[in-house]
Amino acid sequence: xxxxxxxxxxxxxxxxxxxxxxxxxxxxxxxxxxxxxxxxxxxxxxxxxxxxxxxxxxxxxxxxxxxxxxxxxxxxxxxxxxxxxxxxxxxxxxxxxxxxxxxxxxxxxxxxxxxxxxxxxxxxxxxxxxxxxxxxxxxxxxxxxxxxxxxxxxxxxxxxxxxxxxxxxxxxxxxxxxxxxxxxxxxxxxxxxxxxxxxxxxxxxxxxxxxxxxxxxxxxxxxxxxxxxxxxxxxxxxxxxxxxxxxxxxxxxxxxxxxxxxxxxxxxxxxxxxxxxxxxxxxxxxxxxxxxxxxxxxxxxxxxxxxxxxxxxxxxxxxxxxxxxxxxxxxxxxxxxxxxxxxxxxxxxxxxxxxxxxxxxxxxxxxxxxxxxxxxxxxxxxxxxxxxxxxxxxxxxxxxxxxxxxxxxxxxxxxxxxxxxxxxxxx
Amino acid sequence: xxxxxxxxxxxxxxxxxxxxxxxxxxxxxxxxxxxxxxxxxxxxxxxxxxxxxxxxxxxxxxxxxxxxxxxxxxxxxxxxxxxxxxxxxxxxxxxxxxxxxxxxxxxxxxxxxxxxxxxxxxxxxxxxxxxxxxxxxxxxxxxxxxxxxxxxxxxxxxxxxxxxxxxxxxxxxxxxxxxxxxxxxxxxxxxxxxxxxxxxxxxxxxxxxxxxxxxxxxxxxxxxxxxxxxxxxxxxxxxxxxxxxxxxxxxxxxxxxxxxxxxxxxxxxxxxxxxxxxxxxxxxxxxxxxxxxxxxxxxxxxxxxxxxxxxxxxxxxxxxxxxxxxxxxxx
Numbered sequence: 001x002x003x004x005x006x007x008x009x010x011x012x013x014x015x016x017x018x019x020x021x022x023x024x025x026x027x028x029x030x031x032x033x034x035x036x037x038x039x040x041x042x043x044x045x046x047x048x049x050x051x052x053x054x055x056x057x058x059x060x061x062x063x064x065x066x067x068x069x070x071x072x073x074x075x076x077x078x079x080x081x082x083x084x085x086x087x088x089x090x091x092x093x094x095x096x097x098x099x100x101x102x103x104x105x106x107x108x109x110x111x112x113x114x115x116x117x118x119x120x121x122x123x124x125x126x127x128x129x130x131x132x133x134x135x136x137x138x139x140x141x142x143x144x145x146x147x148x149x150x151x152x153x154x155x156x157x158x159x160x161x162x163x164x165x166x167x168x169x170x171x172x173x174x175x176x177x178x179x180x181x182x183x184x185x186x187x188x189x190x191x192x193x194x195x196x197x198x199x200x201x202x203x204x205x206x207x208x209x210x211x212x213x214x215x216x217x218x219x220x221x222x223x224x225x226x227x228x229x230x231x232x233x234x235x236x237x238x239x240x241x242x243x244x245x246x247x248x249x250x251x252x253x254x255x256x257x258x259x260x261x262x263x264x265x266x267x268x269x270x271x272x273x274x275x276x277x278x279x280x281x282x283x284x285x286x287x288x289x290x291x292x293x294x295x296x297x298x299x300x301x302x303x304x305x306x307x308x309x310x311x312x313x314x315x316x317x318x319x320x321x322x323x324x325x326x327x328x329x330x331x332x333x334x335x336x337x338x339x340x341x342x343x344x345x346x347x348x349x350x351x352x353x354x355x356x357x358x359x360x361x362x363x364x365x366x367x368x369x370x371x372x373x374x375x376x377x378x379x380x381x382x383x384x385x386x387x388x389x390x391x392x393x394x395x396x397x398x399x400x401x402x403x404x405x406x407x408x409x410x411x412x413x414x415x416x417x418x419x420x421x422x423x424x425x426x427x
Numbered sequence: 428x429x430x431x432x433x434x435x436x437x438x439x440x441x442x443x444x445x446x447x448x449x450x451x452x453x454x455x456x457x458x459x460x461x462x463x464x465x466x467x468x469x470x471x472x473x474x475x476x477x478x479x480x481x482x483x484x485x486x487x488x489x490x491x492x493x494x495x496x497x498x499x500x501x502x503x504x505x506x507x508x509x510x511x512x513x514x515x516x517x518x519x520x521x522x523x524x525x526x527x528x529x530x531x532x533x534x535x536x537x538x539x540x541x542x543x544x545x546x547x548x549x550x551x552x553x554x555x556x557x558x559x560x561x562x563x564x565x566x567x568x569x570x571x572x573x574x575x576x577x578x579x580x581x582x583x584x585x586x587x588x589x590x591x592x593x594x595x596x597x598x599x600x601x602x603x604x605x606x607x608x609x610x611x612x613x614x615x616x617x618x619x620x621x622x623x624x625x626x627x628x629x630x631x632x633x634x635x636x637x638x639x640x641x642x643x644x645x646x647x648x649x650x651x652x653x654x655x656x657x658x659x660x661x662x663x664x665x666x667x668x669x670x671x672x673x674x675x676x677x678x679x680x681x682x683x684x685x686x687x688x689x690x691x692x693x694x695x696x697x698x699x700x701x702x703x704x705x706x707x708x709x710x711x712x713x714x715x716x717x718x719x720x721x722x723x724x725x726x727x728x729x730x731x732x733x734x735x736x737x738x739x740x741x742x743x744x745x746x747x748x749x750x751x752x753x754x755x756x757x758x
Contacts, residue, residue: 070698074721081503102504198698251609254697255584259591387504391722394699401705405610408706416706420524424723426502 031317032059033324034087035309038072039274040281041065043091043141043307044340048333052324060324068253069093073390079312080106086312088321089328092138094129094305095390098222101132102387108311110136113322121331121347125382130308138308139329142343144272145373145380146203146297146304149279151191152365153291154267158187164367168296174204174237177298181246184267192248195266197238197400199252202393203270205234207302210381217393217421218386224425226418235396239410242403249404253278262286270297272304273344273373280363294367301376302383306346344373351377391424496730504724515731525732527707528715529739531616535691535711536684536743539620544676547628548669551635552661565636568629579626580693587618587694609695615709622690627683631676638672639665670751677747685740688713712736 037043042065049060064072073096079085080103092100100107110116115136119127122140130138152162160183161167171177181193194200209216209230219225241247248266250257260266261282269275271294279292309328311321327333334345335355342361345351351374359370386392399417402408408416497515501508519525554565571579586593587608595605608618642665650660666673691709692700701718703710710718712732720729 077503099504102506251695251697251699254695256588256590257697259588263591265590388723391724394702394722398699398702398705398707401699405607405705407610407708416523423518423522423524426504426723426725 030059031057031320032061033089033317033320034061034063035089035091035324036064036072036076036087037062037091038064038067038069038093041277041341044337044343045328045333047340048328048336052327056320056323058320063087064091069096070390073099083314086314088315088317089309089311089324091141091307092310093307094144094303095385095393097129097138097308098385098387098389100137100310104132104135104137106313107135107137108313108315108318108322109134110139110311110322110325113319113326115139115322115326118326118329121349123346123348123378123380125303125380126306126346128382130310138310139325140346141307141309141329141334142274142305142337143346143377144274144303144305145344145375145377146207146301147271147273147369147372148268148295148297149271149276149364150268150293150295151264151291152293154189154191154264155184158184158189158191158267160184160187162293164293164295164365167293171298174207174298178237178241178244178246181241181268182244185245191264192266193246193268194241195248195257195260195269196250196252197242197247197404198397199270200241200247201234201238201396201400202304203272203297203302204237204299205231206304206383207297207299208234209383210302211300214381215384217389217396218384218425220384222386224386224388224392224421226421235400235414238400239403242400243410247404249401251401258282258284273342273369274305276361276364276369277342289363290365292363293365294361294369294372296372296375301380303377303380306344338370342369344370344377346377348378386425388425392421395420395424493730493733496727497734499727501726502724503726511727515728516735518728519731519735524707524710525715528703528710528712531612531691531703531707531709532685532687532711532713532739533743534612535616535619535623535687535709536681538616539623540677540680540684542620543624543628544631544673544680546624547631547676548635548673550628550632551639552665554632554636555639565633568632570629571626572630574626576626576689577693579622580690583618583622583625583690584694584696609704610708612704612708615691615694615704619687619691619694619709622694623684623687627680631680634672634676635669638669642668674748674751677751678744681744681747682740685736685743686713687711688717712739 035045037045042062045062049062052058053060072091073093076086076090076092077096077099080090080100083106111134116134118139126140126143130136130140148167150167152164152167155167156162160180161170170180184193205216209228213228213230214220215225215228216231217224217226217228219228225231248260250260250265261279262284264287269279271279276294283292309325311318311325315321329347331345331347331349331353334347334350335353337343338345338350338356338359345353345356350356356370356374359368360366361369396417399408399413399420402416403410403413498510498512499508500511500514550568554561554568587595589595589605589607589609592608594608599605606614608614646664646668647660650664655663688711691703691711692714694709695702695704699705701710701714701722703714707715713736716729716732716736719725719732
C-alpha cells in the first residue's frame with residue numbers, strides 16, 4: 001500500500017503542471033514525462049531519454065527499474081483501472097497485455113496521433129498483439145525469440161559436443177532434445193540437464209502452440225480450454241522430462257535458481273532473448289565468461305516475452321507521450337537498447353541491421369547472439385493469450401513443480417492444474 | 428495564589444448569579460446557559476468523535492463495502508457488476524485451495540503460537556528475578572521486534588534453502604538427510620513457525636514481565652514462608668494473577684497469527700510467491716485472498732474470503748478465551 005501511495009503521489013506530482021501541450025515545438029517549459037518500465041536493468045533507454053529531452057525541451061523521469069514484471073503489473077493494473085498514478089508512457093508485457101484489451105477507454109489510441117503508419121515496421125504478429133480492431137494500444141519494444149542457452153564445458157564433460165553448431169545439429173524436435181538430455185544424464189556428472197520444468201514447459205508450449213492451434217490456455221474467443229491438445233502434448237513432454245530426471249528442480253528466478261547458476265547446477269536453459277542477460281546477471285561473476293554459449297532452440301523457436309509502450313488516457317500530455325512512444329519504438333532506438341542490454345528489436349529494420357546481425361555476446365562465448373535470436377522472428381505465428389493468461393500459467397507451473405518435488409503424481413497434478421485454472425480464469 | 432483561591436468553587440453561572448446579581452437576569456445569562464448546557468451535553472461527544480469518525484472511514488466503511496462486494500461478481504475484467512448473493516461463498520466452500528489455506532493458517536497458527544506463548548511465559552518468569560545484568564537480557568529479548576519482518580523472512584528463507592541452506596548443512600553434519608523445506612506441508616509450516624516465534628516470543632515475554640512485576644512481592648514472600656517451591660509459586664500465584672494478561676496475548680496472537688502473510692510470502696523467492704508453494708502447501712488465507720484479488724481479479728470472491736477470515740478469527744478467539752479461562756482457573 002505504501003508503495004502504491006508513493007507511486008500515486010509521484011504520478012500526481014509529475015502530472016501536476018498544466019502547461020498546454022505544444023507538441024513537438026521544442027520548447028515545452030518544465031513539462032515532465034513519466035515513463036514506467038520494469039526489470040532488473042530497465043529497458044536500456046538512458047541515452048535515448050537524453051536525446052528526446054534535448055530535442056523536445058522536456059524532462060523524462062523513469063520509474064520501475066529493479067521491479068519484476070509481476071509486481072510491476074499488479075501496480076500498473078490498479079493504477080490503470082483507478083485512472084490515476086500511472087506514467088505518461090507505460091510498458092505492457094507480452095503475457096499481461098491481454099488484460100488491457102478490455103480497458104481501451106483508459107488508453108490513448110495511438111492511431112489518433114498517426115502511429116498506425118508504423119505498422120509496416122513490425123512483423124505482423126508483434127503489431128497485431130498491440131492493436132485491438134483499429135485501436136492502436138501500444139507499439140513494440142523488444143521480442144523474446146527463443147534459443148538454447150547452455151554450458152559448453154558441462155556438455156563436453158558429459159561426452160556431448162560443446163561447439164554451438166554441433167549442439168544445434170543434435171536435435172530437430174523437442175523429443176530429440178529430451179534424448180540428448182538422457183545421454184547427458186547417463187554420463188552421471190554433478191549437473192542436471194535443465195534448470196526447471198517451468199521454463200521448459202513455457203518454451204515448449206509457445207513453440208508447439210505457434211505451430212498448431214495458435215493458442216495455449218484460452219481459445220481465440222478467450223474461453224478457457226484446458227482440453228487444447230497442444231497443451232496436453234506440452235504437458236506430457238514436460239512430465240517425460242521430469243521423469244527422465246533431467247530437471248534441477250529450481251524455482252525460476254529465485255535466489256536458489258541464481259545459486260544454481262553460480263554453482264553450475266544445470267547445463268541448459270530454454271532461452272528467450274531477454275533471458276541471456278538474466279543468466280549473466282544471476283551468475284554475478286561466479287561463472288567466468290566463455291562457459292555459457294547459445295545454440296538454436298529445438299523445434300521452430302517461437303516467442304516468449306517482449307513488451308509494448310502505451311499511453312494511459314489520464315496523461316496531461318498525450319501528444320508528447322505519443323511522440324515519445326514513437327521515438328522509443330523506432331528501429332534506431334531498438335538498436336540502441338539492444339546494444340545497451342541485449343533486448344532484441346521487434347522492428348524488421350532493427351532485426352536486419354548490421355548492429356544486430358553481426359553482434360556477438362562476449363559472455364556467451366562470443367556467440368553470434370543477434371543472428372541466432374533474430375532468425376525466424378518474422379515468420380513466427382502469433383500465439384493468442386487470454387486476459388487471465390498469467391494467472392492460469394502460474395497454476396500449471398505450480399502443478400509441474402509439485403511433480404518435480406514428488407509431492408504429486410502427474411495425474412493428480414493435471415487434475416489440480418486444470419481445476420485451479422478454472423478458478424484463476426474466473427470460474 | 429492563596430489557599431482560598433484553590434478551594435473556591437470554580438465560577439459557574441449559578442455561583443455568579445448568587446453572588447453578583449441576586450435578582451434579575453445576568454447580562455447574557457440565557458446565551459451563557461445554553462452554551463453551558465451544550466458544553467456539558469455535547470463536549471463528551473466531541474472528545475470521542477475523532478475516533479468514531481476515523482473508525483467510520485477506515486473501519487466501518489471498508490467492512491460494509493466488503494460485505495456488499497462479497498455478494499457481487501465485481502471484477503475489473505467485467506463491464507457489469509451483478510448481484511450474485513451467496514455464490515462466492517458457495518464457490519469457496521467447494522474450493523480445495525480455499526480449504527487448504529484455512530488448514531495451513533490454523534496449522535501454522537497452532538505450531539507457532541502455542542510454543543511461543545509457553546516460551547514467552549518461561550522467559551518472563553526467568554527475567555523476573557533480581558540478578559546482575561538483568562537489564563541487558565530484558566533489552567535483548569526485545570531486539571527481534573524491531574527488525575523488519577521482510578528481513579527476518581529473507582534470512583530465514585536462506586537458512587531453509589534446499590541446496591545451500593544452513594539448516595540442511597547442519598542436518599547433514601549430524602548424519603540426517605537434507606529436507607526440501609518448501610516442498611512438503613509439515614516442513615514448510617515448521618520453517619515459517621520458526622520465523623514467527625523468533626520475532627514475537629520476546630514481545631510477549633515483555634508483556635508478561637510487565638504484568639509479573641505488578642504482582643505484590645509479599646504474596647511470594649508468604650508463600651516462601653509456607654515452604655512453597657519456585658515452581659509451585661509459579662503455578663499458584665503467577666499464572667492465576669496473569670490470567671487477564673495471558674488472555675490478552677492469546678487474543679492478540681490469534682488475530683496476528685490468523686492474518687499471517689509476509690513470512691510465508693517471503694519464504695518463496697522468484698516466481699509464484701503468492702501461491703505459497705507448488706500446490707499451496709503454505710498458502711495462508713491472507714495469501715489466497717490477495718491472490719484472488721490481484722491475480723484472479725475476482726474482487727467479489729476476495730471479499731467473501733475476507734469475511735470468512737474475520738469469522739474464523741472471532742470463532743478461534745472465542746475458543747481460546749474459553750480454553751484459557753478454564754485452564755488457568757483449574758490451577
